[in-house]
Amino acid sequence: MSKPRDDSRDGAVEEVGDLTVEARPFGISGRTAAASAYGVELTTLEAAVPPETGPWTICEVVTRNSVFRVDGRFLCTEVVDRATGKPKPGHKFLGRRLVGGQRQLGSMLWLCHPIPLRGSAAVFEAPDRRSHYFVTSPVESVLMKVTSVTVADSESVAAWDEIARTPPDAASR
Secondary structure (H helix, E strand, O other), X not given: OEEEEOOOOOOEEEEEOOEEEEEOOOOOOOOOOOHHHHOEEEEEEEEOOOOOOOOOEEEEXXXXXXXXXXXXOOEEEEEEEOOOOOEOOOOOOOOOEEEEEEEEEOXXXXXXXXXXXXXXXXXXXXXXXXXXXXXXXXXXXXXXXXEEEOOOXXXXXXHHHHHHOOOHHHHOO
């Protein structure tokens, strides 16, 4: 259950369980808005064991036509067509690193990092990192996913190995 607080001069503060989410304006409009006004939602999943279904998705960037799934290294691991719900194999953003968002404001370019916010275009960096960037259509929302698992002390190294592992298909991109 979340509890809004109004004790911050610079932005909106909301308590969600043990997590405090503070939203501060970025100086574009000068208005203070709640965290959800930026298009970012936080969800948590509690599990008994680490999922073994592939790379953990920590972020989903949603545009009008696509959902971009991003792992803990901020690499795009899957692009899904919103109309069909089916993956788009071979999409040019697969294997590219999410670096933030950008939005044109007249003659200025507004940048946000490390995730895009609603209304900005998500920006992905090419794997060769030679100043090649690709942008999406405007972002409608961003879903941040936090997974918590409980493991026996004796299994902690194996659990961290599973969390930190590089998926075989990502290493070849």
